[in-house]
Amino acid sequence: MKILVCISIVPDTTSKITKEESNKFLNRNDLTYIVGPYDDYALSRAVEIKESTPDVEVAILHVGLESSEPLIRKCLALGADYAIRVNGEPKNSIQIANEICHYVNENQFDLILMGKEAIDYNSGMIHGLVAAGLNYNHFSPVMSLKIIKEGIEVQIETDTGKSIIQSQLPAVLGCQEPIAEWKIPSMRGIMTARTKELKVFDMIQDESNFQIIDESVNETNRKQIMIPKDNLNLLLQELKKDIQFN
Amino acid sequence: MINLAVFCDFKQGSLTNNSKSLLNYISILVKKNTNITVNLYTFQEINSCQITNSLHIEKISSYLVDSNVYFSTNASLEQLILHLKGNNITHIFCTKSAINDLICSKLSMILNFNLITNIKSFKIENGLMYFSKSIFSGKALANMHGSSDPCIAIFPKGFSGDLSEKDSEELKDINIERIVSSYISTSKIIDESKIQNEVQLSEADIVVGAGRGLKDPNNWVIIEKLALTLKAATACSKPVSDLNWRPHHEHVGQTGIKINPKLYIACGVSGAIQHLAGVNGSRTIVVINNDPDAPFIKHADYIILGDLFEVVPELTKLLQEI
Ligand SMILES: Cc1cc2nc3c(=O)[nH]c(=O)nc-3n(C[C@H](O)[C@H](O)[C@H](O)COP(=O)(O)OP(=O)(O)OC[C@H]3O[C@@H](n4cnc5c(N)ncnc54)[C@H](O)[C@@H]3O)c2cc1C
Numbered sequence A: 001m002k003i004l005v006c007i008s009i010v011p012d013t014t015s016k017i018t019k020e021e022s023n024k025f026l027n028r029n030d031l032t033y034i035v036g037p038y039d040d041y042a043l044s045r046a047v048e049i050k051e052s053t054p055d056v057e058v059a060i061l062h063v064g065l066e067s068s069e070p071l072i073r074k075c076l077a078l079g080a081d082y083a084i085r086v087n088g089e090p091k092n093s094i095q096i097a098n099e100i101c102h103y104v105n106e107n108q109f110d111l112i113l114m115g116k117e118a119i120d121y122n123s124g125m126i127h128g129l130v131a132a133g134l135n136y137n138h139f140s141p142v143m144s145l146k147i148i149k150e151g152i153e154v155q156i157e158t159d160t161g162k163s164i165i166q167s168q169l170p171a172v173l174g175c176q177e178p179i180a181e182w183k184i185p186s187m188r189g190i191m192t193a194r195t196k197e198l199k200v201f202d203m204i205q206d207e208s209n210f211q212i213i214d215e216s217v218n219e220t221n222r223k224q225i226m227i228p229k230d231n232l233n234l235l236l237q238e239l240k241k242d243i244q245f246n
Numbered sequence B: 001m002i003n004l005a006v007f008c009d010f011k012q013g014s015l016t017n018n019s020k021s022l023l024n025y026i027s028i029l030v031k032k033n034t035n036i037t038v039n040l041y042t043f044q045e046i047n048s049c050q051i052t053n054s055l056h057i058e059k060i061s062s063y064l065v066d067s068n069v070y071f072s073t074n075a076s077l078e079q080l081i082l083h084l085k086g087n088n089i090t091h092i093f094c095t096k097s098a099i100n101d102l103i104c105s106k107l108s109m110i111l112n113f114n115l116i117t118n119i120k121s122f123k124i125e126n127g128l129m130y131f132s133k134s135i136f137s138g139k140a141l142a143n144m145h146g147s148s149d150p151c152i153a154i155f156p157k158g159f160s161g162d163l164s165e166k167d168s169e170e171l172k173d174i175n176i177e178r179i180v181s182s183y184i185s186t187s188k189i190i191d192e193s194k195i196q197n198e199v200q201l202s203e204a205d206i207v208v209g210a211g212r213g214l215k216d217p218n219n220w221v222i223i224e225k226l227a228l229t230l231k232a233a234t235a236c237s238k239p240v241s242d243l244n245w246r247p248h249h250e251h252v253g254q255t256g257i258k259i260n261p262k263l264y265i266a267c268g269v270s271g272a273i274q275h276l277a278g279v280n281g282s283r284t285i286v287v288i289n290n291d292p293d294a295p296f297i298k299h300a301d302y303i304i305l306g307d308l309f310e311v312v313p314e315l316t317k318l319l320q321e322i
C-alpha cells in the first residue's frame, strides 16, 4: 500500500506577527516555521501503519520553496521513506490542491493523509479539493484510522456527534487528534533521514491569481478590567451590558 | 446579477443560530443591493422552515443522501450540482460546519468557483465583492481584491456582520423542495453516536473553559454547575484532554476546536499561545486565575485574581439569584 502524507509549513503560533516596513504585507522573514501540527498527527499515523503492516510505503509531499527542506527532512526522520517537494510559492488552496492532484495522477497512491487544516489560514479545504480533483473518497476530520480488509475504517466528527465509517480505497483524509501518538524523531531516524531521497519537481502552473491586496496585524484590545474577587456583582453588571442571561 | 445560494444548517428541525445570523446579514445585503437573488439549500432532514419575510424566499431545497452513507465522493453531489447549475448559481455563502466544509471544498473544485474561508468582514461595491480574511490564528487580517468572479464564501460561526442592524423578526413558513439523490456509496456508516443534551461547543453563545488549575477531573462539577446556570458549553485545555480528565472533543486551541462565542470564561487556564489560538475570536473573555503573571491576563476583558475553587461557586450562586 502506498500512503502519501501532505504537509504544510506554517508560522508557529508563538511567532510575533509584524508588518513589513516598506510594503503592505506582513513580515514573513522573521517568523519561525513549523510543520502543521495536524499534519504531524497525519504523518505519525502513517508511520504507525507502516510499522505494523507489511508492504507499506510512506511518502511526504510539500508544495513550497527550498527553505522548507530542513522541516521536510525532519518528517523523513519520523520514518517516511522519501519526500517530494513541488517547487514554487504556495499561494492558495486551489493552486496547492491542483499541484497535489497532478503528482498523484502520475504516481498512484492508495491513501492520502493530510491535516484537518493548516494553521496559517485555517481553511481545512485542501483535502476536499484534492479528493474532488481525483474523485477519491473523502473524510474529515478523522479521529481514528484503521486499515481493514475492505479498505479503511475511520471515526469522524460530524456536526451532531461521531460516526464510524467503512470505506474503500483510494481515499483522502483530513486528520486530527487523537488519531496517533505525537512522535519525535529518534537519533537513528535523524541520521537515516540525511540520505533519504528528496525529489524536487517544478510546479505545473504558477499563474494562479493571488488576490490578497494588503495585510494588517489584528490588534484585539481587550478591556483588562480587574474585578475584585469579593465584588463579583460588578462583573455581572458589566456583562449584562452585552449579554442576556436567562 | 448575483445568484446566491445559501447553505443553511438545521439542528433538531430548526435553523441553527449561526445560519440565522448569516441569513439576517444577507437580508440586510439584499435590501441594499437589488441585484441579488437568494436560494436556500440544506443538507439536513427537515419538516418545516421559517424565514424572515424580507428575504423574499418561497422555498428551501433539501438535499439528502441515503442515511447510512456519507457525502464522500463526487457522485454523492451529482444531483445537487445539476440543481445549482439549473438555478444559475454564481455565489455560495454558508457558515462553517463539518458538512458545509465537506461539500463546499468539493463544489469549489468541480464548479471551478473560488473558495474564501475565515471571513472577518465583507462588502459589495459596484457589483464587486470585497472580503477580509482572518489569518495566522486570528493574529492578522488579509484584504482581498474586489471580484465579481463566482465564489464560495465560508463565514465563521457566529458571523453577523454589522451588528447594529437587525432585521425585522417577522417569519413566514416556506416550502421544502426535496432533491433526492439516487447515489449509491461504497462507504457505509457502521456506527453513529450523537452528542445529546449538552450545549454543543461550536454552537454555544457562552463557553466555560477550564484547565489544569482544576487539579482533578472530579472537580469539574463546579465548572459544570456554572455552565448549566449559564446554559453554556464546556471546554478545556489540551493537557486536560491528554490526561483524559475531559473528552477530546472539548479541547480548544491550535490543535483543537476554534470557538467564537459571545462570552468565554476561562478558569484555571494559563492562556498559552496555543490555547489563545482557539479562543481569541470570543467577543468577551473573563479569566479566573490565582497567578497575576498568567499570560491569559493580558488577553482578558475581565480578570478575577483569586482561587477558582472559591470564585467559581460564588459566581454560580450569584447567577442563580438573577
Ligand atoms: C504544538 C502545540 C500545540 C498545542 N495545542 C494546544 C491547544 O490546542 N490547546 C491548548 O489548550 N493547549 C495546547 N498546547 C499546550 C499549551 O502550550 C499549554 O501547555 C496548555 O494550554 C496549558 O494548559 P493549562 O492552561 O490547562 O495548564 P497550565 O499551563 O498548567 O495552567 C494552569 C493554570 O491554572 C492556574 N491555577 C492553578 N490553580 C488555580 C486555582 N486554585 N485558582 C485559579 N487558578 C489556578 C495557574 O495559575 C495556571 O495559570 C499546545 C502545545 C504545543 C506545543
Ligand SMILES: Nc1ncnc2c1ncn2[C@@H]1O[C@H](COP(=O)(O)O)[C@@H](O)[C@H]1O
Binding pocket: A006, A007, A008, A009, A036, A038, A039, A061, A062, A063, A064, A090, A093, A096, A113, A114, A115, A116, A117, A118, A119, A121, A122, A123, A124, A125, A126, A127
Ligand atoms: N503547501 C502545502 N503542501 C502540501 N500540503 C499542504 C500544503 N498546504 C496545506 N497542505 C495540506 O492540506 C491540509 C489542509 O490545509 P488547508 O486547507 O490549507 O487548511 C494541511 O493540513 C496539509 O496536510
